[in-house]
Amino acid sequence: MAVSVDDVFSQITARGLRVTRQRRAVVAAVADSSVCLSPLEVFEAARRDCPDLGLTTVYRTLELLGEIGALRRVHGADGCERLVPAGSTHGHAVVCDSCGRVTEFTECDMGDVVRAATRETGYRITGHFLQLSGLCVDCAAQGDGGARTPAARPDGRWNEKGSR
Amino acid sequence: MAVSVDDVFSQITARGLRVTRQRRAVVAAVADSSVCLSPLEVFEAARRDCPDLGLTTVYRTLELLGEIGALRRVHGADGCERLVPAGSTHGHAVVCDSCGRVTEFTECDMGDVVRAATRETGYRITGHFLQLSGLCVDCAAQGDGGARTPAARPDGRWNEKGSR
């Protein structure tokens, strides 16, 4: 699911770039995840396959994957962001507020919303960034409440910065 | 338009906080803008009213305005973000890709989209983050093309970081 690993490597070679052990590890780490990952988390996951991997290379590879379109950005309420593998060219993230799982949603018909916005603002609307949030199937079944799995940081920060 | 300055000051005093010369300048700078602003840009604008203003105070005031709900975050394609005044409690930004102007859009009926997403993902959807993009009335009238006003950075970064 999510990213097709073979496609990613095809795109890399098509650009005249090289498939390295490090890139394989980063792509695998991202492709395997159903949860938002920070660059640091990608680093830690990929490092299990490739212990001598450097954080610098993770950043460089994530940028490359972004150019290829294999990553989708997920914005948190406070503006920081995380990355999830993108399964298709046009899709949106649906984020579970409880466990952090991210699922892709592709059947977005924004026609009515775009018409309403055009009426209200006069803009000629050509694009949209949409992200839905709620409870995934598992979390909804477990009960309606708050965070079960503390693994996912609900505030959506890349990482805990200051102590505050 | 956008933020009601008086309301903001009411909320500030209601919290037992103080209305200072610096806060007045920051609120004015944000409220006057129809374009996304970075904290640095807010600082520069507010400094014209209040030359001894410090950047630290801008950050502190922006955080306060965020808590009050007087700011809306705008996410750029690359994940960095900017701030615009929020006119209402629930609304979405419509961003002009050409000049950077941001207008608020409130009549969002996401019913169909949410139903489609529920069908596709099984999530119980309780929230949405939506941001539309296109051309504002002025830019659409001027022609269909690319950036006219180089003032707005199309990449959406807070500021030009590295040289790269």
Added chain:
DNA sequence: GCTGAAAGTGAAAACCGTTTTCATTAGACG
């Protein structure tokens, strides 16, 4: 399989937006 040109890598340093610290200033309220 070699070989060589060019891409890739990682450690360390630099960068830079943001946050913290702390001594000083200035609202609000009587």
Added chain:
DNA sequence: CGTCTAATGAAAACGGTTTTCACTTTCAGC
């Protein structure tokens, strides 16, 4: 005014990301 406390700004600290650079690896072409 006087007091009490929130607010401020300069400077330092912070921390995620990017750059640098000497070294390694990939892979197309023998």
